[in-house]
Amino acid sequence: KKNIRDIDVAGKKLFVRVDYNVPMDKNGNITDETRIRATLPTLNYLLDKGAALILASHLGRPKGAPVPEFSLAPVAKRLSELLNKEVTLAPDCIGETVEAMAKALKPGQILLLENLRYHKEEEKNEPEFCRKLAGLAELAVNDAFGVSHRAHASVEGITKFIPAVAGFLMEKEIAFLGQAVANPVRPFVAIIGGAKVSDKIGVIENLLQKVDSLMIGGGMANTFIAAQGYATGKSLVEEDKLELAKSLITKAREQGVNLLLPVDVVIADKFAADAATKVVGIDAITDGWMALDIGPVSRDAFAKALASAKTVVWNGPMGVFEMDAFAKGTEAVAKAVAASGATSIVGGGDSIAALEKTGLAGKISHISTGGGASLEYLEGKVLPGIAALQDK
Numbered sequence: 001k002k003n004i005r006d007i008d009v010a011g012k013k014l015f016v017r018v019d020y021n022v023p024m025d026k027n028g029n030i031t032d033e034t035r036i037r038a039t040l041p042t043l044n045y046l047l048d049k050g051a052a053l054i055l056a057s058h059l060g061r062p063k064g065a066p067v068p069e070f071s072l073a074p075v076a077k078r079l080s081e082l083l084n085k086e087v088t089l090a091p092d093c094i095g096e097t098v099e100a101m102a103k104a105l106k107p108g109q110i111l112l113l114e115n116l117r118y119h120k121e122e123e124k125n126e127p128e129f130c131r132k133l134a135g136l137a138e139l140a141v142n143d144a145f146g147v148s149h150r151a152h153a154s155v156e157g158i159t160k161f162i163p164a165v166a167g168f169l170m171e172k173e174i175a176f177l178g179q180a181v182a183n184p185v186r187p188f189v190a191i192i193g194g195a196k197v198s199d200k201i202g203v204i205e206n207l208l209q210k211v212d213s214l215m216i217g218g219g220m221a222n223t224f225i226a227a228q229g230y231a232t233g234k235s236l237v238e239e240d241k242l243e244l245a246k247s248l249i250t251k252a253r254e255q256g257v258n259l260l261l262p263v264d265v266v267i268a269d270k271f272a273a274d275a276a277t278k279v280v281g282i283d284a285i286t287d288g289w290m291a292l293d294i295g296p297v298s299r300d301a302f303a304k305a306l307a308s309a310k311t312v313v314w315n316g317p318m319g320v321f322e323m324d325a326f327a328k329g330t331e332a333v334a335k336a337v338a339a340s341g342a343t344s345i346v347g348g349g350d351s352i353a354a355l356e357k358t359g360l361a362g363k364i365s366h367i368s369t370g371g372g373a374s375l376e377y378l379e380g381k382v383l384p385g386i387a388a389l390q391d392k
């Protein structure tokens with residue numbers, strides 16, 4: 001795809017789609033600014049080259065109405081501190097005032113549009129709204145990988161009115177994820193976790209055709225344990241996914257994929273940090289108890305398979321890592337991935353939070369800013385925001 005290095009941006013007005021959908025606490029403080037920091041290389045480059053920047057993002061899901069708690073004001077303030085430069089927040093993302101502000105914008109200046117999802121037309125990808133957004137600028141830059149799975153106005157529709165090229169973050173995400181799924185250095189190992197199988201079916205099915213080893217942990221592993229015929233007590237199990245789990249186990253065998261499922265688990269008498277716990281084999285889960293983490297034998301097996309990996313993709317924790325009693329599986333995987341020396345790609349808010357908890361985030365080759373977007377990419381889907389970018 002064409003990127004910002006391939007075009008002349010000097011003196012141009014650019015519509016830069018970013019994904020500043022960042023988590024905030026009740027007081028409007030940003031609790032994780034990764035997505036803001038991740039766009040700085042693109043913004044600094046463009047400013048340096050003398051472009052005028054009109055930044056646009058959504059925040060949360062305000063459902064087409066101007067809800068103040070979803071204002072991008074805290075983001076404008078933080079971005080301004082990070083860039084050490086004034087960032088003006090527009091009162092809206094379309095309309096006469098915004099048009100005048102965009103028109104008056106000079107090279108090197110930054111205007112941040114207010115939350116795109118204050119207008120329902122953004123998610124509806126409504127052509128007239130796309131035209132208005134496009135009318136603010138000469139050219140679009142998409143650095144919002146995290147929302148590139150949405151065919152929304154600012155992501156997809158706008159490119160029917162002005163051409164769009166990739167920013168550096170977008171380029172980096174596509175490079176790492178694309179290389180892993182299309183041309184991985186082997187052994188290629190995937191680790192999939194999280195609460196529910198139903199969220200990751202597409203990813204597992206697609207990765208089974210590509211990986212050498214696949215590890216499954218977290219709440220979703222319970223459905224695979226149940227599918228092998230074991231009693232799972234009060235563990236979270238998706239009964240309607242048992243047949244699917246069975247067929248995935250068979251498929252892995254047929255394709256020669258080394259499928260690693262937990263062989264032991266940490267069980268608890270209740271879902272609480274102070275629960276009574278035991279380590280048991282998957283054939284000995286106590287009636288009335290629930291599995292909340294993978295056990296030590298499984299940890300070692302996962303770590304061993306990771307030691308020789310050359311490419312690793314990880315999405316989803318191995319247990320309820322927010323509670324220390326059930327964090328060992330996720331920590332062990334984080335350590336093993338970090339120690340492997342493999343090209344490692346981690347996506348999903350939970351696995352990233354777990355990595356940060358262990359202080360190992362710096363050892364990961366690429367931490368994706370995409371949640372849903374990175375999953376859809378790993379499912380092998382064409383993301384509309386990427387498809388809409390100009391080709392080289």
Ligand code: 3PG
Pocket residue numbers: 019021060061146147150370371372373
């Ligand atoms: C995300 O956080 O995954 C993206 O910003 C997309 O947000 P959405 O799921 O509300 O479309």
